[in-house]
Amino acid sequence: MSSGRVGEKRMSEGQVGAEQRLVTPGMVIGPSAGKRAGSGTIAENNEFIATRVGWLNEQNDVVSVQPINSAYMPRSGDLIIGFVAEVRNNLWFFDVNGPFQALLPMSLAPWKVEFGSTRQHLGIGDAALARIQEVDETHNMVLTMKGVGLRRLNEGAVVSIPVNLIDTLRGNNNAMVSRIRDATDCRIIVGDNGRVWIHGDAANMQIARNLIQTLNEEGHKKTFEGAVQALENERGEH
């Protein structure tokens, strides 16, 4: 996942090398002999063809395109922040920012739920932190809330960011998000589905939201890092 940032960094420095070039759908990337087609590419007539706009990436003989803009496609194991969209007697449907609603059966909720009492635990519009248990080939999704830290989100705020900016927000090994946590004194959880939960006192939450807004608007790693650095300097002086 770090490869996308390599391209971005090069882009900021204005040196788009042969390996990190920006490709568009249909563009021939090169011969496919001895290599495998990764995400964002297909092999056709012994050539790789890009299927998305993004940065070209080659690692361990796998050629892939790191898309610049993409919709959230759920994968099993993803940590997501969802909103309850529909409640039945024995299950909930969540809006997870994907093309389809995800299903949370009462057996995978963290509470002891009686048949028919689902609404007492989570109602329509409530936010929850959950994990994707499984996704089948027709996009049916099952969520689980059994797991460390998975819970209903009772306070704080949820903001959205484009899925392709999640890696930038997190940084290497979550370094960037830890820095923001320290600088703003907020609890922050970055969901894989492009939703970020922030909780702290009102003024600090506003600062954190402004930072994320900067990332949303600029979309570039350098500007965002600069904003975080500026905030740290400002906070350090007090």
Add this chain to the structure above:
Amino acid sequence: MGGYGDVKLLRDDGKRLDGRAIDEMRPVTIEAGVLPAADGSAMVTHGLNVAVAAVYGPMEAHPRKIQRQDRAVIDVRYNMAPFSTGDRIRPGFNRRSREISKVTAESLESVVLVERYPRSKIRVEIEILAAEAGTRCAGITAASVALADAGIPMRDMIVGVASGKIEDTVVLDLDKAEDNYGQADLPVGILPNTGEIAFLQMDGDLSIEEYNLAMEYNHKAAKEIHEIMVDALKRRYEGGEA
């Protein structure tokens, strides 16, 4: 088309009424990402045509009966704004816009990797803000840039181009007068990287030689427009802000 055979469309110096050479295209500009609310968008100006395309999705296909278990459906809505031509167009679907929506959807289905998104729908809205012959081509070009901008995987993009025949001469990219009083119009959707044809329509008639020449012009123009499309997509991410 037809019935006006005596209208003069070529000047004595061999150029066309607007001063273009017979194999010269109207100027094309493309901008990607013009609509902030859409998942992907593009604006194409082709001569005096202005087409805006917006892409939403993939999303769950509704109503349920349009869902396909093995692939996504592409829902295209081509519409001309009431103010897009001199005569006001009655708002809403008509026979022509239905036909263009259908051919556009079918040609886009041939490039989008629809099998990746079963049961989903990809919504493509094409709005023609100004029309001067060749709006279906401008619309399809805009739609494929918008799809690429939305990050939807595609085998290739589609370029919409047209050639035709005026005064027994094959010309590239008909303008309004040439379309109205000319003898033939041949709009095609070309996959620029492979040269494959995604859609082809013909109005009027062409001999085989004329057809081959028209297609040669179309392929040449498709390459030029494709470069502008790629440039538009790159500009969106490389340009400006540091």
